[in-house]
Amino acid sequence: MEDHKPTSFTFEIDNFLEKEAVIPSPTFSSGGCQWYAKVYPKGNGIEDHLALYLHVANSGTLLLGWKRRAKYSFVLLNQSGKEIHKTTEFCRVFCGQVCGWGIPMALTLKKFQEKRFLENNKLIVKVQVQVLEVVNEAEVTGNETMDVSGFQVLYSQAIQVSWIFVRNPDIALNFKPKSQLVKITYLNLLLKLIEKLDKPPHSFSKTDLSNIRSKLIDLTEAGFKLDWLNKKVDNISLETKKEDANGTRVQELEEHIKNLKVELNKEKIKSANKVLTLEKKVSELKNKLINEPKSASSRASFFKSVFWFWNKSGTRRR
Numbered sequence: 602m603e604d605h606k607p608t609s610f611t612f613e614i615d616n617f618l619e620k621e622a623v624i625p626s627p628t629f630s631s632g633g634c635q636w637y638a639k640v641y642p643k644g645n646g647i648e649d650h651l652a653l654y655l656h657v658a659n660s661g662t663l664l665l666g667w668k669r670r671a672k673y674s675f676v677l678l679n680q681s682g683k684e685i686h687k688t689t690e691f692c693r694v695f696c697g698q699v700c701g702w703g704i705p706m707a708l709t710l711k712k713f714q715e716k717r718f719l720e721n722n723k724l725i726v727k728v729q730v731q732v733l734e735v736v737n738e739a740e741v742t743g744n745e746t747m748d749v750s751g752f753q754v755l756y757s758q759a760i761q762v763s764w765i766f767v768r769n770p771d772i773a774l775n776f777k778p779k780s781q782l783v784k785i786t787y788l789n790l791l792l793k794l795i796e797k798l799d800k801p802p803h804s805f806s807k808t809d810l811s812n813i814r815s816k817l818i819d820l821t822e823a824g825f826k827l828d829w830l831n832k833k834v835d836n837i838s839l840e841t842k843k844e845d846a847n848g849t850r851v852q853e854l855e856e857h858i859k860n861l862k863v864e865l866n867k868e869k870i871k872s873a874n875k876v877l878t879l880e881k882k883v884s885e886l887k888n889k890l891i892n893e894p895k896s897a898s899s900r901a902s903f904f905k906s907v908f909w910f911w912n913k914s915g916t917r918r919r
Contacts, residue, residue: 605632607731617724628658632732634669647705654703657695666739669695676727680720694747698756705767752788753781776824798833802840810838
């Protein structure tokens with residue numbers, strides 16, 4: 602391990618308040634490595650905060666197993682070079698799985714609206730980096746770990762765990778076991794619950810929600826502060842009840858429609874039978890007509906009775 606000399610790199614952003622998209626800095630060198638910074642003028646995942654990030658440049662071209670451990674911080678200055686904000690110094694491991702680290706809540710955006718905070722709408726960003734360790738190639742097992750807020754987590758978990766602590770900085774203040782094995786066991790349980798709770802509400806049964814609440818109680822009793830997860834479970838439970846109620850109502854309507862269709866078919870059958878009966882009666886009367894005497898008075902009497910019967914039946918149908 603060899604400590605390299607600290608490096609400072611400065612770049613300027615004109616018309617800062619009008620910027621929307623992420624602003625990358627030019628590439629610079631520190632400790633034999635290439636770096637660049639990213640500035641998020643409107644925040645990155647957390648609204649109303651300026652976000653500042655440091656990345657290893659060209660990480661995709663580096664050899665498998667590369668690693669950079671470095672300390673870094675940011676200083677913000679106005680056009681006159683006056684320091685207006687300085688971040689805490691962080692020490693992080695940069696690698697293939699996590700090629701960039703940053704500060705999602707560097708400074709509230711309201712500060713930039715204050716009178717005389719910026720001069721001529723120009724922001725100067727100074728990046729301070731000191732590389733502590735450089736590994737260009739190493740055996741990769743997939744079990745490599747790094748420290749994130751006191752937890753030794755896998756490289757693949759580092760970003761997710763980091764975001765959890767950024768959004769909930771007091772989540773583990775009362776969780777103080779000395780064994781890393783115990784800490785990681787509880788943390789993995791928490792990560793599994795968070796992953797499970799990202800599923801849509803309709804995918805949860807009452808048993809699922811009961812099991813989740815039980816595990817949240819275990820984590821809370823161990824020292825985790827999980828009000829935000831408990832609220833999420835409550836919201837899912839409420840949505841599930843609404844969906845169940847809507848589902849019951851839909852089933853009732855479908856059953857009602859089914860019964861109406863059955864009644865309609867029955868009425869259609871009845872109407873068809875009535876029509877057949879009438880047609881049969883008319884046919885019988887026609888045959889009777891053929892066999893009746895051919896006198897005009899007989900025919901007139903016969904037709905009068907047919908028309909009377911037909912009109913009476915038709916009126917009954919209407």
